Amino acid sequence: MTVPDDVGAYNRELIRKFRESRGAAMGDRPLLLLTTVGARSGQARTSPMMYIPDGDRLLVVPSNAGAPRHPAWYHNLVANPRVTVEVGSETYEADAVVAEGEERDALFARIAEQYPFFTDHQAKTTRVIPVVALVRSSDSPG
DSSP states (O other): OOOOHHHHHHHHHHHHHHHHTTTOOOSSSOEEEEEEEOTTTOOEEEEEEEOEEETTEEEEOOOGGGOSSOOHHHHHHHHOOEEEEEETTEEEEEEEEEOOHHHHHHHHHHHHHHSTHHHHHHHTOSSOOOOEEEEEOTTSOO
């Protein structure tokens, strides 16, 4: 799936504003930048996305707004689970762990309770929308 130019431009501007403000509040939803390594290209790709704090880890939901396919960044982190997270004024390496089974279901239910639009996204698609935990790498400062 190709990203329309306007979405690409919107994301580029969001990334620029995030970095310029050093991650200061950017609206009513918490935002982070996730840099993955392309599964096929091997190139670094940065995507802005909402996150949900969960203890020592951050959760992200590759809902793709209920589209029939997972977003490209999800395929990238499955292939290469070491990612870079920019949140607030902090940047660190993390390991992406896809929640499975009952843990996924419980996390998704909790997230959807707080952000009901995820329920709408799930209703639009036959795929199970994953939940991914970003766990700070033990060799990353912090």
